[in-house]
Amino acid sequence: MSPYLLLDPAFDGLVPSSTLHINETVNRFWREGKTVHHMGFGESRFDVHPKLQRALADNADKKSYLPAKGLPDLTSEVAAYYSKKLDRSFNSNQVIIGPGSKAIIYGLQMVLNAHVFLPTPSWVSYGPQATILGRSFSYIPSDHDDNYSLDIGELDKLVRACDNPCKLLIINSPNNPTGQVMDAETLRELAEYCREHKIWVLSDEIYFEVCYANSKHKSISTYYPEGTFVLGGLSKHLSIGGWRLGVGLMPDTEQGVTIMQKLAVLASETWSGVSAPVQYAAIKAYEMDEEIEQYVADCREIHRMRTQFFRDALLNMGIKCTKSEGGFYITPNFDSFSQGLERVGIKNSRDLADHLLHQYSIASLPGIDFGIPEKTHSLRLSTSYLDIETEFDSGRLLSLYQAGVDVKTFMSKQHHPNVHGALDGFQQFVDTIR
Numbered sequence: 001m002s003p004y005l006l007l008d009p010a011f012d013g014l015v016p017s018s019t020l021h022i023n024e025t026v027n028r029f030w031r032e033g034k035t036v037h038h039m040g041f042g043e044s045r046f047d048v049h050p051k052l053q054r055a056l057a058d059n060a061d062k063k064s065y066l067p068a069k070g071l072p073d074l075t076s077e078v079a080a081y082y083s084k085k086l087d088r089s090f091n092s093n094q095v096i097i098g099p100g101s102k103a104i105i106y107g108l109q110m111v112l113n114a115h116v117f118l119p120t121p122s123w124v125s126y127g128p129q130a131t132i133l134g135r136s137f138s139y140i141p142s143d144h145d146d147n148y149s150l151d152i153g154e155l156d157k158l159v160r161a162c163d164n165p166c167k168l169l170i171i172n173s174p175n176n177p178t179g180q181v182m183d184a185e186t187l188r189e190l191a192e193y194c195r196e197h198k199i200w201v202l203s204d205e206i207y208f209e210v211c212y213a214n215s216k217h218k219s220i221s222t223y224y225p226e227g228t229f230v231l232g233g234l235s236k237h238l239s240i241g242g243w244r245l246g247v248g249l250m251p252d253t254e255q256g257v258t259i260m261q262k263l264a265v266l267a268s269e270t271w272s273g274v275s276a277p278v279q280y281a282a283i284k285a286y287e288m289d290e291e292i293e294q295y296v297a298d299c300r301e302i303h304r305m306r307t308q309f310f311r312d313a314l315l316n317m318g319i320k321c322t323k324s325e326g327g328f329y330i331t332p333n334f335d336s337f338s339q340g341l342e343r344v345g346i347k348n349s350r351d352l353a354d355h356l357l358h359q360y361s362i363a364s365l366p367g368i369d370f371g372i373p374e375k376t377h378s379l380r381l382s383t384s385y386l387d388i389e390t391e392f393d394s395g396r397l398l399s400l401y402q403a404g405v406d407v408k409t410f411m412s413k414q415h416h417p418n419v420h421g422a423l424d425g426f427q428q429f430v431d432t433i434r
Protein backbone atom coordinates (compact mmCIF):
# COMPACT_ATOMS: atom_id res chain seq x y z
CA MET A 1 0.00 0.00 0.00
CA SER A 2 1.23 3.54 -0.75
CA PRO A 3 2.94 5.14 2.27
CA TYR A 4 0.82 8.27 1.86
CA LEU A 5 -2.47 6.34 2.06
CA LEU A 6 -3.33 5.97 5.72
CA LEU A 7 -6.66 4.31 6.37
CA ASP A 8 -8.47 4.44 9.67
CA PRO A 9 -7.87 1.02 11.27
CA ALA A 10 -11.44 1.18 12.61
CA PHE A 11 -12.52 -0.04 9.16
CA ASP A 12 -10.21 -3.08 9.24
CA GLY A 13 -12.26 -6.22 8.71
CA LEU A 14 -15.49 -4.34 8.06
CA VAL A 15 -17.34 -5.08 4.83
CA PRO A 16 -20.46 -3.41 3.39
CA SER A 17 -23.66 -4.18 5.30
CA SER A 18 -24.57 -7.82 4.69
CA THR A 19 -28.22 -6.99 4.01
CA LEU A 20 -27.35 -4.63 1.16
CA HIS A 21 -24.72 -7.08 -0.08
CA ILE A 22 -27.09 -10.05 -0.36
CA ASN A 23 -29.61 -7.82 -2.14
CA GLU A 24 -27.01 -6.85 -4.73
CA THR A 25 -25.97 -10.52 -5.15
CA VAL A 26 -29.56 -11.65 -5.71
CA ASN A 27 -30.20 -8.83 -8.18
CA ARG A 28 -27.10 -9.88 -10.11
CA PHE A 29 -28.33 -13.51 -10.19
CA TRP A 30 -31.72 -12.34 -11.43
CA ARG A 31 -30.09 -10.26 -14.18
CA GLU A 32 -28.20 -13.40 -15.22
CA GLY A 33 -31.56 -15.17 -15.52
CA LYS A 34 -31.11 -17.43 -12.45
CA THR A 35 -33.98 -18.32 -10.16
CA VAL A 36 -33.43 -17.20 -6.56
CA HIS A 37 -35.97 -17.08 -3.74
CA HIS A 38 -34.98 -13.83 -2.13
CA MET A 39 -35.29 -14.08 1.64
CA GLY A 40 -32.13 -12.11 2.32
CA PHE A 41 -33.39 -8.56 2.35
CA GLY A 42 -36.04 -6.98 4.58
CA GLU A 43 -37.73 -4.44 2.39
CA SER A 44 -41.46 -3.94 2.41
CA ARG A 45 -42.37 -3.94 -1.27
CA PHE A 46 -45.83 -2.42 -1.54
CA ASP A 47 -46.52 0.51 -3.85
CA VAL A 48 -46.10 4.05 -2.57
CA HIS A 49 -49.55 5.18 -1.44
CA PRO A 50 -51.06 7.43 -4.18
CA LYS A 51 -51.51 10.29 -1.71
CA LEU A 52 -47.81 10.17 -0.88
CA GLN A 53 -46.86 9.99 -4.55
CA ARG A 54 -48.98 13.08 -5.13
CA ALA A 55 -47.52 14.90 -2.13
CA LEU A 56 -44.01 14.26 -3.45
CA ALA A 57 -44.89 15.42 -6.96
CA ASP A 58 -46.63 18.52 -5.58
CA ASN A 59 -43.47 19.46 -3.71
CA ALA A 60 -40.99 18.90 -6.51
CA ASP A 61 -40.50 22.67 -6.68
CA LYS A 62 -39.10 22.86 -3.13
CA LYS A 63 -35.47 23.61 -3.79
CA SER A 64 -34.01 25.42 -0.80
CA TYR A 65 -31.98 24.03 2.04
CA LEU A 66 -34.09 23.36 5.11
CA PRO A 67 -33.08 23.60 8.79
CA ALA A 68 -30.56 20.81 9.41
CA LYS A 69 -32.68 19.39 12.23
CA GLY A 70 -35.71 19.16 9.96
CA LEU A 71 -38.58 21.15 8.51
CA PRO A 72 -40.49 22.69 11.49
CA ASP A 73 -43.92 21.74 10.05
CA LEU A 74 -42.68 18.16 9.80
CA THR A 75 -41.09 17.96 13.26
CA SER A 76 -44.36 19.17 14.82
CA GLU A 77 -46.36 16.63 12.77
CA VAL A 78 -43.98 13.87 13.88
CA ALA A 79 -44.33 14.96 17.54
CA ALA A 80 -48.14 14.83 17.24
CA TYR A 81 -48.01 11.43 15.53
CA TYR A 82 -45.79 9.81 18.17
CA SER A 83 -47.77 11.45 20.98
CA LYS A 84 -50.93 9.79 19.66
CA LYS A 85 -49.43 6.45 18.66
CA LEU A 86 -47.29 5.89 21.75
CA ASP A 87 -49.76 7.54 24.09
CA ARG A 88 -47.20 10.06 25.22
CA SER A 89 -46.60 13.77 24.91
CA PHE A 90 -43.79 14.90 22.62
CA ASN A 91 -43.05 18.41 21.36
CA SER A 92 -41.36 19.33 18.11
CA ASN A 93 -38.10 20.38 19.82
CA GLN A 94 -37.56 16.74 20.74
CA VAL A 95 -37.64 15.63 17.09
CA ILE A 96 -34.82 15.36 14.57
CA ILE A 97 -35.29 14.32 10.93
CA GLY A 98 -32.45 12.42 9.27
CA PRO A 99 -31.63 10.62 6.01
CA GLY A 100 -32.99 7.34 7.34
CA SER A 101 -33.06 6.30 10.97
CA LYS A 102 -29.76 4.52 10.35
CA ALA A 103 -27.97 7.88 10.14
CA ILE A 104 -29.57 9.10 13.38
CA ILE A 105 -28.64 5.86 15.17
CA TYR A 106 -25.07 6.40 13.99
CA GLY A 107 -25.27 10.04 15.13
CA LEU A 108 -26.42 9.05 18.60
CA GLN A 109 -23.64 6.50 18.91
CA MET A 110 -21.23 9.25 17.87
CA VAL A 111 -22.56 11.89 20.27
CA LEU A 112 -22.59 9.55 23.27
CA ASN A 113 -19.18 8.26 24.20
CA ALA A 114 -20.78 5.11 25.53
CA HIS A 115 -20.17 1.40 25.83
CA VAL A 116 -22.95 -0.20 23.78
CA PHE A 117 -24.95 -3.23 24.92
CA LEU A 118 -26.67 -5.24 22.21
CA PRO A 119 -29.20 -8.02 22.69
CA THR A 120 -28.34 -11.25 20.87
CA PRO A 121 -29.34 -11.17 18.08
CA SER A 122 -29.40 -7.55 16.95
CA TRP A 123 -29.84 -5.76 13.64
CA VAL A 124 -26.72 -5.94 11.47
CA SER A 125 -25.64 -2.28 11.62
CA TYR A 126 -25.53 -1.34 15.32
CA GLY A 127 -22.29 -3.21 16.00
CA PRO A 128 -20.37 -2.09 12.88
CA GLN A 129 -21.44 1.51 13.54
CA ALA A 130 -19.96 1.27 17.04
CA THR A 131 -16.78 -0.23 15.58
CA ILE A 132 -16.39 2.55 13.00
CA LEU A 133 -16.75 5.08 15.81
CA GLY A 134 -14.20 3.29 17.98
CA ARG A 135 -16.86 2.46 20.60
CA SER A 136 -16.77 -0.83 22.45
CA PHE A 137 -19.84 -3.05 22.47
CA SER A 138 -20.93 -6.36 23.88
CA TYR A 139 -23.67 -8.82 23.02
CA ILE A 140 -25.97 -9.89 25.82
CA PRO A 141 -26.12 -13.72 25.69
CA SER A 142 -29.54 -15.24 25.04
CA ASP A 143 -31.13 -18.48 24.03
CA HIS A 144 -33.00 -19.54 20.90
CA ASP A 145 -35.27 -21.82 22.93
CA ASP A 146 -36.30 -18.79 25.00
CA ASN A 147 -37.13 -16.88 21.80
CA TYR A 148 -33.93 -14.83 22.36
CA SER A 149 -35.60 -12.86 25.18
CA LEU A 150 -33.48 -10.19 26.79
CA ASP A 151 -32.23 -11.52 30.14
CA ILE A 152 -31.69 -8.65 32.58
CA GLY A 153 -29.43 -10.91 34.70
CA GLU A 154 -27.10 -11.37 31.71
CA LEU A 155 -27.19 -7.64 30.99
CA ASP A 156 -26.37 -6.96 34.61
CA LYS A 157 -23.24 -9.16 34.47
CA LEU A 158 -21.97 -7.09 31.52
CA VAL A 159 -22.94 -3.79 33.13
CA ARG A 160 -21.02 -4.68 36.31
CA ALA A 161 -17.92 -5.54 34.29
CA CYS A 162 -18.06 -2.30 32.29
CA ASP A 163 -15.95 0.62 33.46
CA ASN A 164 -17.32 3.22 31.03
CA PRO A 165 -19.67 5.45 33.06
CA CYS A 166 -21.70 6.18 29.92
CA LYS A 167 -23.73 3.15 28.86
CA LEU A 168 -26.11 2.69 25.95
CA LEU A 169 -28.48 -0.24 25.49
CA ILE A 170 -30.00 -0.64 22.02
CA ILE A 171 -33.29 -2.50 21.84
CA ASN A 172 -35.49 -3.13 18.83
CA SER A 173 -39.13 -4.22 19.14
CA PRO A 174 -40.64 -5.58 16.93
CA ASN A 175 -37.30 -7.12 16.25
CA ASN A 176 -35.17 -7.63 13.21
CA PRO A 177 -34.07 -10.49 12.92
CA THR A 178 -36.39 -12.46 15.24
CA GLY A 179 -39.81 -10.88 14.74
CA GLN A 180 -40.03 -10.86 18.53
CA VAL A 181 -42.06 -8.20 20.36
CA MET A 182 -41.16 -7.12 23.91
CA ASP A 183 -44.22 -7.03 26.14
CA ALA A 184 -45.18 -4.24 28.55
CA GLU A 185 -44.02 -6.07 31.64
CA THR A 186 -40.57 -6.82 30.22
CA LEU A 187 -40.19 -3.22 29.11
CA ARG A 188 -41.26 -1.92 32.53
CA GLU A 189 -38.72 -4.15 34.29
CA LEU A 190 -35.99 -3.17 31.86
CA ALA A 191 -36.84 0.50 32.29
CA GLU A 192 -36.51 0.19 36.06
CA TYR A 193 -33.17 -1.53 35.71
CA CYS A 194 -31.84 1.08 33.27
CA ARG A 195 -33.04 3.95 35.45
CA GLU A 196 -31.35 2.45 38.50
CA HIS A 197 -28.06 1.92 36.63
CA LYS A 198 -28.21 5.12 34.58
CA ILE A 199 -28.18 3.35 31.22
CA TRP A 200 -29.39 5.21 28.14
CA VAL A 201 -31.76 3.28 25.92
CA LEU A 202 -31.93 3.63 22.16
CA SER A 203 -35.31 2.14 21.35
CA ASP A 204 -35.40 1.33 17.65
CA GLU A 205 -39.14 1.18 16.95
CA ILE A 206 -38.99 1.33 13.18
CA TYR A 207 -41.29 -1.71 12.90
CA PHE A 208 -43.91 -0.56 15.40
CA GLU A 209 -46.55 -0.05 12.69
CA VAL A 210 -45.87 -3.61 11.52
CA CYS A 211 -46.62 -5.12 14.94
CA TYR A 212 -49.21 -7.91 14.90
CA ALA A 213 -48.72 -9.25 18.42
CA ASN A 214 -51.90 -9.84 20.45
CA SER A 215 -51.18 -6.79 22.58
CA LYS A 216 -50.64 -3.28 21.21
CA HIS A 217 -47.07 -2.08 20.60
CA LYS A 218 -45.49 -0.62 23.73
CA SER A 219 -42.53 1.71 23.88
CA ILE A 220 -39.99 1.58 26.70
CA SER A 221 -40.11 5.39 26.58
CA THR A 222 -43.49 5.16 28.37
CA TYR A 223 -41.72 3.80 31.44
CA TYR A 224 -38.37 5.56 31.03
CA PRO A 225 -39.01 8.84 29.21
CA GLU A 226 -35.98 10.62 30.64
CA GLY A 227 -33.50 7.99 29.40
CA THR A 228 -34.93 6.80 26.07
CA PHE A 229 -34.30 7.85 22.47
CA VAL A 230 -37.09 6.65 20.20
CA LEU A 231 -36.13 5.94 16.59
CA GLY A 232 -38.37 5.38 13.61
CA GLY A 233 -39.09 6.40 10.04
CA LEU A 234 -41.04 5.78 6.88
CA SER A 235 -39.11 2.83 5.49
CA LYS A 236 -41.03 -0.14 6.82
CA HIS A 237 -44.77 0.47 7.22
CA LEU A 238 -44.99 2.77 4.20
CA SER A 239 -42.55 0.78 2.02
CA ILE A 240 -40.51 3.88 1.15
CA GLY A 241 -37.01 3.04 2.41
CA GLY A 242 -35.63 4.70 -0.71
CA TRP A 243 -37.05 8.05 0.32
CA ARG A 244 -34.49 8.03 3.13
CA LEU A 245 -36.40 9.70 5.90
CA GLY A 246 -35.98 8.69 9.53
CA VAL A 247 -36.86 10.34 12.81
CA GLY A 248 -35.37 10.47 16.30
CA LEU A 249 -37.13 11.67 19.47
CA MET A 250 -34.94 12.81 22.34
CA PRO A 251 -35.91 12.90 26.03
CA ASP A 252 -37.61 16.11 27.15
CA THR A 253 -34.90 16.93 29.69
CA GLU A 254 -31.87 19.19 29.95
CA GLN A 255 -29.64 16.30 28.90
CA GLY A 256 -31.99 15.54 26.02
CA VAL A 257 -31.65 19.14 24.84
CA THR A 258 -27.84 18.91 25.01
CA ILE A 259 -27.81 15.68 23.03
CA MET A 260 -30.14 17.22 20.46
CA GLN A 261 -27.82 20.23 20.10
CA LYS A 262 -24.91 17.90 19.34
CA LEU A 263 -27.00 15.94 16.83
CA ALA A 264 -27.96 19.23 15.17
CA VAL A 265 -24.25 20.09 14.87
CA LEU A 266 -23.59 16.71 13.31
CA ALA A 267 -26.53 17.10 10.90
CA SER A 268 -25.45 20.60 9.87
CA GLU A 269 -21.84 19.52 9.29
CA THR A 270 -22.65 16.33 7.42
CA TRP A 271 -25.97 15.63 5.68
CA SER A 272 -27.31 19.23 6.01
CA GLY A 273 -30.89 18.02 6.05
CA VAL A 274 -33.04 15.48 4.24
CA SER A 275 -34.12 16.32 0.67
CA ALA A 276 -36.69 19.17 0.78
CA PRO A 277 -39.43 17.57 -1.41
CA VAL A 278 -39.26 14.39 0.69
CA GLN A 279 -39.64 16.34 3.95
CA TYR A 280 -42.63 18.29 2.64
CA ALA A 281 -44.23 15.06 1.37
CA ALA A 282 -43.53 13.33 4.68
CA ILE A 283 -45.91 15.73 6.43
CA LYS A 284 -48.69 13.80 4.67
CA ALA A 285 -47.20 10.52 5.90
CA TYR A 286 -47.43 11.66 9.54
CA GLU A 287 -50.86 13.30 9.33
CA MET A 288 -52.62 10.03 10.19
CA ASP A 289 -54.78 10.32 7.10
CA GLU A 290 -57.50 7.68 7.31
CA GLU A 291 -56.83 6.16 3.92
CA ILE A 292 -53.10 5.89 4.56
CA GLU A 293 -53.75 4.35 7.98
CA GLN A 294 -55.97 1.73 6.31
CA TYR A 295 -53.28 1.01 3.72
CA VAL A 296 -50.73 0.53 6.54
CA ALA A 297 -53.16 -1.84 8.30
CA ASP A 298 -53.66 -3.85 5.09
CA CYS A 299 -49.91 -4.14 4.47
CA ARG A 300 -49.39 -5.18 8.10
CA GLU A 301 -51.98 -7.94 7.78
CA ILE A 302 -50.43 -9.20 4.56
CA HIS A 303 -46.97 -9.29 6.20
CA ARG A 304 -48.51 -11.19 9.12
CA MET A 305 -50.21 -13.80 6.92
CA ARG A 306 -47.16 -14.41 4.77
CA THR A 307 -44.69 -14.53 7.66
CA GLN A 308 -46.80 -16.75 9.88
CA PHE A 309 -47.66 -19.06 6.96
CA PHE A 310 -43.96 -19.51 6.21
CA ARG A 311 -43.03 -20.01 9.85
CA ASP A 312 -45.80 -22.59 10.40
CA ALA A 313 -44.61 -24.51 7.35
CA LEU A 314 -41.01 -24.55 8.68
CA LEU A 315 -42.24 -25.72 12.09
CA ASN A 316 -44.12 -28.55 10.36
CA MET A 317 -40.83 -29.65 8.83
CA GLY A 318 -39.39 -29.88 12.34
CA ILE A 319 -37.33 -26.67 12.11
CA LYS A 320 -37.30 -24.57 15.27
CA CYS A 321 -38.25 -20.93 14.68
CA THR A 322 -38.57 -17.80 16.77
CA LYS A 323 -42.05 -16.43 17.39
CA SER A 324 -42.90 -13.85 14.71
CA GLU A 325 -45.10 -11.08 16.06
CA GLY A 326 -43.97 -8.14 13.97
CA GLY A 327 -42.04 -7.15 10.87
CA PHE A 328 -41.43 -9.82 8.25
CA TYR A 329 -38.73 -11.93 9.86
CA ILE A 330 -38.16 -15.47 11.06
CA THR A 331 -35.00 -16.78 12.72
CA PRO A 332 -34.92 -20.58 12.26
CA ASN A 333 -32.43 -22.78 14.06
CA PHE A 334 -31.15 -26.04 12.53
CA ASP A 335 -29.02 -27.25 15.46
CA SER A 336 -31.22 -30.30 15.97
CA PHE A 337 -30.03 -31.49 12.54
CA SER A 338 -26.33 -31.15 13.45
CA GLN A 339 -25.31 -34.67 12.32
CA GLY A 340 -26.99 -34.24 8.95
CA LEU A 341 -25.46 -30.79 8.57
CA GLU A 342 -22.01 -32.18 9.26
CA ARG A 343 -22.62 -34.89 6.65
CA VAL A 344 -23.14 -32.26 3.95
CA GLY A 345 -20.17 -30.19 5.14
CA ILE A 346 -22.06 -27.38 6.94
CA LYS A 347 -20.10 -26.30 10.00
CA ASN A 348 -21.58 -22.91 10.83
CA SER A 349 -24.27 -20.41 9.91
CA ARG A 350 -22.25 -18.95 7.01
CA ASP A 351 -21.89 -22.42 5.44
CA LEU A 352 -25.61 -22.93 5.96
CA ALA A 353 -26.60 -19.70 4.18
CA ASP A 354 -24.12 -20.43 1.33
CA HIS A 355 -25.39 -23.99 0.93
CA LEU A 356 -29.01 -22.87 0.72
CA LEU A 357 -28.15 -20.21 -1.85
CA HIS A 358 -26.08 -22.44 -4.11
CA GLN A 359 -27.95 -25.76 -3.75
CA TYR A 360 -31.55 -24.62 -3.26
CA SER A 361 -31.61 -21.06 -4.66
CA ILE A 362 -32.72 -19.62 -1.32
CA ALA A 363 -31.05 -16.35 -0.31
CA SER A 364 -30.88 -15.74 3.45
CA LEU A 365 -28.50 -14.21 5.96
CA PRO A 366 -26.44 -16.19 8.46
CA GLY A 367 -27.17 -15.72 12.18
CA ILE A 368 -23.56 -14.65 12.77
CA ASP A 369 -24.31 -11.35 10.99
CA PHE A 370 -26.72 -10.57 13.83
CA GLY A 371 -24.36 -11.62 16.62
CA ILE A 372 -25.62 -15.20 17.03
CA PRO A 373 -22.54 -17.37 17.71
CA GLU A 374 -21.33 -18.71 14.35
CA LYS A 375 -21.49 -22.36 15.41
CA THR A 376 -25.23 -22.01 15.94
CA HIS A 377 -26.90 -23.05 12.70
CA SER A 378 -29.29 -20.15 12.43
CA LEU A 379 -30.50 -17.87 9.66
CA ARG A 380 -32.47 -14.73 9.25
CA LEU A 381 -35.25 -15.14 6.75
CA SER A 382 -37.28 -12.25 5.45
CA THR A 383 -40.61 -12.91 3.75
CA SER A 384 -40.96 -9.38 2.40
CA TYR A 385 -39.68 -10.01 -1.15
CA LEU A 386 -41.26 -13.36 -1.96
CA ASP A 387 -43.87 -12.94 -4.69
CA ILE A 388 -43.49 -9.16 -4.43
CA GLU A 389 -40.40 -9.00 -6.61
CA THR A 390 -41.90 -6.54 -9.07
CA GLU A 391 -44.13 -3.47 -8.91
CA PHE A 392 -46.84 -5.49 -10.61
CA ASP A 393 -46.77 -8.18 -7.87
CA SER A 394 -47.21 -5.68 -5.03
CA GLY A 395 -50.32 -4.16 -6.61
CA ARG A 396 -51.68 -7.63 -7.39
CA LEU A 397 -51.36 -8.96 -3.82
CA LEU A 398 -52.74 -5.82 -2.21
CA SER A 399 -55.80 -5.86 -4.53
CA LEU A 400 -56.33 -9.56 -3.90
CA TYR A 401 -56.26 -9.00 -0.14
CA GLN A 402 -58.55 -5.98 -0.37
CA ALA A 403 -61.02 -8.05 -2.44
CA GLY A 404 -61.46 -10.14 0.72
CA VAL A 405 -60.13 -13.58 -0.31
CA ASP A 406 -59.64 -16.06 2.53
CA VAL A 407 -56.14 -16.79 3.88
CA LYS A 408 -56.01 -20.25 2.31
CA THR A 409 -56.65 -18.87 -1.16
CA PHE A 410 -54.41 -15.87 -0.56
CA MET A 411 -51.48 -18.08 0.46
CA SER A 412 -52.11 -20.72 -2.24
CA LYS A 413 -49.49 -21.73 -4.77
CA GLN A 414 -51.44 -19.84 -7.41
CA HIS A 415 -50.96 -16.50 -5.67
CA HIS A 416 -47.69 -17.22 -3.85
CA PRO A 417 -45.61 -19.45 -6.15
CA ASN A 418 -42.30 -18.27 -4.74
CA VAL A 419 -43.32 -18.78 -1.12
CA HIS A 420 -44.15 -22.36 -2.07
CA GLY A 421 -40.98 -22.66 -4.15
CA ALA A 422 -38.82 -21.58 -1.21
CA LEU A 423 -40.68 -23.97 1.11
CA ASP A 424 -40.14 -26.84 -1.36
CA GLY A 425 -36.43 -25.99 -1.25
CA PHE A 426 -36.41 -26.13 2.56
CA GLN A 427 -38.28 -29.45 2.49
CA GLN A 428 -35.72 -30.99 0.11
CA PHE A 429 -32.87 -29.65 2.25
CA VAL A 430 -34.37 -31.01 5.46
CA ASP A 431 -34.89 -34.40 3.77
CA THR A 432 -31.15 -34.57 3.04
CA ILE A 433 -30.04 -33.66 6.58
CA ARG A 434 -32.61 -35.55 8.59
Ligand SMILES: Cc1ncc(COP(=O)(O)O)c(C=O)c1O
Binds near residue numbers: 042099206245
Ligand atom coordinates in the same frame (compact mmCIF):
# COMPACT_ATOMS: atom_id res chain seq x y z
C1 LIG B 1 -34.01 -2.71 12.87
C2 LIG B 1 -33.76 -1.65 11.86
N1 LIG B 1 -33.43 -0.41 12.29
C3 LIG B 1 -33.17 0.56 11.42
C4 LIG B 1 -33.22 0.36 10.06
C5 LIG B 1 -32.86 1.49 9.15
O1 LIG B 1 -33.94 1.99 8.46
P1 LIG B 1 -33.89 3.38 7.70
O2 LIG B 1 -32.47 3.89 7.73
O3 LIG B 1 -34.38 3.10 6.34
O4 LIG B 1 -34.80 4.31 8.49
C6 LIG B 1 -33.56 -0.90 9.57
C7 LIG B 1 -33.59 -1.15 8.11
O5 LIG B 1 -33.40 -2.21 7.62
C8 LIG B 1 -33.85 -1.92 10.49
O6 LIG B 1 -34.19 -3.16 10.08
